Amino acid sequence: MREMAARKSDLLQGTLDLLILQVVASAPLHGYAIAQRLQQLSREALQVQQGSLYPALHRLEERGWLKAEWKNSGTGREAKFYGLTKAGRKQLDVERFNWERLAEAIGLVLRTADEP
């Protein structure tokens, strides 16, 4: 089991959006911070490739779920901060609901399959 947890798993299709929305839900963050948070919150289990993080951020911005703003990063440099919009918050609820349903469904299947 430990070995499995230690392996960095690939993200399920579509779940990256959910994770991003969740991470920026409390406060606007810039891309690097989002990547750090994801890694940190999943206890290093999830590592996001920059190759998919930035396209996802821009896509979510395009859909109106994220709004972006350039502001001081605290280190004296300007960085692009992403925050949740109202629509984004709703979308987060939808995706979370979908995810929980899916997780429950998978769990159901696994539990049932275990029964003799």
Add this chain to the structure above:
Amino acid sequence: MKLIRRLFPRRAADRINEELQFHIDEQIASHLAAGMSPAEAARITRLEFGGRQQVKEEIRAGRRWAWLDDARGDVRFALRTYRRTPAFAAMAVLTLALGIGVNTALFTVVREVLIRQLPVANPHELVEIDCVPGPSAPNNRTCMQSYPAFELLRQRHDGLAGIAAFTPAPGGVVAVVDGRREVVTALLASGNMFDVVGVAPQLGRPLVDTDDQPAAPAAAVISHAYWQRAFGGRPEVVGGSFTLGSQDVMIVGVLPRTFRGLAFGENYDVFLPLTAAPQFYPPGILTMANRGWLTFMGRLESGISAEQASALLFPIFRAATEAAIAGVPAEMRQKLNLSAEGFRVDVRTASTGVTSSQRRGLQPTLRTLVPVAGLVLTIACANLAGLFLARALARQKELGLRVALGAGRTRLVRQLFAEILLIVAAGGAVGLLLAQWLAPGGLILAVGDGALDAVDLRPDASMLAFTAAVTVATALLAGFAPILRASSTNAQEALRNATAGSPRWTKGLLTAQVALTIALVGIAGLFLQTLTNFRRIDAGFPAERLLTLVMDVGTRDFDQPRFHSYLGRGREALAALPGVRAVTHSQGSLGVGVGTFFNVAPPGGAPGRMRPEDSAGVAYGGPGYVATTGMTLLSGRDIAETDRGTAPRVAIVNESFARHFFGRIDDVVGRTFSFAPAELNQPFHIIGLVRDARDGGLKRPTTNMMYAAHLQSEVRGTTFVLRTDRDPAGLAASARRTIETLDPGVGVLRMRSVQTQLNEGLRRERLLAALGSVFAGLALLLMAVGLYGMLNGIVVRRTSEIGVRMALGADRKRIGWMLARETLVILAVGIAAGIAGELALGRVVRAELFGVTSTDATAVVGAVGLLLAVSVVAVGIPARRAMRIQPSEALRQDYL
């Protein structure tokens, strides 16, 4: 600031580099902090980050196609929904396809008939020029579009760059190509016509002024269609010759395919110089100043308006008119109502061609059909909206759930709109295909097989644009109600109680649909009655056993004895055919209408000014005319063999004639009358009186008619008339063979039974009745589907409620009644509004009705009855289903 950013969103995208650089720098910094050497930190970061260019590309691609992804998702979702409900999808697409198909077809025909311009350079400069009686002298018809007038105008035509004259060869000409005979249509045109109109032949040369001389060798330009049909499209026919009428003519040119003639629906195979006219018209026609037989077409000089041209041309027309009446003494001028004053020159645009009888005939039909087709589309639209609404109601739970989960209203609306758009696009596409078949079909029904030669019904940009516009408008209209309904979906309410929310919109739409259906069915009833009334008219003679053969003998240079001998031999030969009871020859009337009216001098009346009402239609009949045609001879005798040459001029008159001119119908045989003015015309002796007949056509009210002896007149136009004892169609071939072997130089122009001709006259009525019935049937069907859909939806939604009611002891009849009641208000309001609509629409189409008023009660009652009968079926099926609900099952259903 915000606005600017919104205006230039690309600026933000351009900072991608900066954004990525920030990430990389941060990462390197973190690696350095962990104790790596700068080189090592940079290397690891590069590895971790991957290709920066690639990331940028992906960002850009993601941005650009995001909306398309959304749209694709919407469409895919919509498709999936429809796959689950194929019957709904099919019904909706079909409804729309019919609505759009009918309208596109009508648009195509309207475009061709009323809008399409002549395929020549600057068609808007072309004008048609007429001289017409002015308001001060409405009966003065002295100004004539004669050949002498044209000669004057050709020399002087102020305001016009040029003026041309043309006229068709009446009845057509028999052409012989490689031994094959064919009746072709010919236009006689002044030598400058092609130049003035601006048509260049695709092969050879046009007709020119030197062809248009009495002594010039006979030359002709032929149409593209005729070139293909008769000469197989061989280019070497130019310069060759063929037999046309009584002479050989040389083909000098072939016209392009796009040129279909100068008047809508009048397509000519052959174009001949105007100086060839004496072959087809009375011999002196080119010098007669009192015959208006030409159409004048001109091209305006640039900068000159039609009104200016009219004023500039007036003195020339007046000079021509003065020259025409110069020889008539003053007192005779007054008597004959001749004056070179009081008329006006009418110059009107001819960019779509000169006045065309076909266009004039089609115009009122099209004007009637446009609102009817619009109504069909409206019904289709309402039906579609109803279908979508019913669906939206059925999906209330689903929509409610989605709203509860946070789906934005815009997202929902977009999804619904995608569903509607998908159906509408499919409907539009099918409708476009349908129109390809409907438009020619309808036109043939309206005008006849020949009509298709006049038009080009192939789809073009304008047609596609029209269909697209109608389709989008329909999508918006049909989508409006359901989308409004969906966007107001209240999540809590929808989830708590799926039966909540009355289908108010659905009911409103259905009411509108009932109203429109009543109006359409009522109008169709009026058209049907009109057709029946025309069919019921007694023609006054048995037309179904009469065959007519229109001959071109009149265009042959036969002298009088030879012409008469030909008619005699023709009658004999045709009478010898088995199945032929009697034969005569005639000119005018008999299903073709009365072409000639003459002023008759009131017998015994004081010679005064001519009154327009003192006119009579004149037809000419050979020996045995009354007996052969089967008209009823009330007194006197038929035209006889001996009524020819120097014998007294005789005529048979009808009752209207006798009543109008003699005030009585008894005792008119033996009296005389003459054309006005009496002192210039020979008298006619009335030898017989016949009952009024509609021999000129069923639609023509009976007029004063006289039938003069063909052999006593100068009239050369000849139609053999055969009374048969069987279906005339069976005799056509042998009659043609017989008459063509009699004199191979004389050909048959047309051969038809009189009944066919009378029926031809009812084309428009038949078309309106047929289309009206089809549209009304469609409307009824759509309405039935709508009613059924609504009630069925109610039954499905209220199954458990009905189950409870039944479990509590409600009897099945009550349940059925409860459901039927849902439709009562819809029907009552719809029918009332529909009757009002029918009365309004009836006024619009009043001109098309005969023997029935626009407020006819039968039509209204019939429409209401039919609608109720259909409604009973549409309501009955779901009501029965509700009555059969088993309470036990119904109550369980909700928890499955």
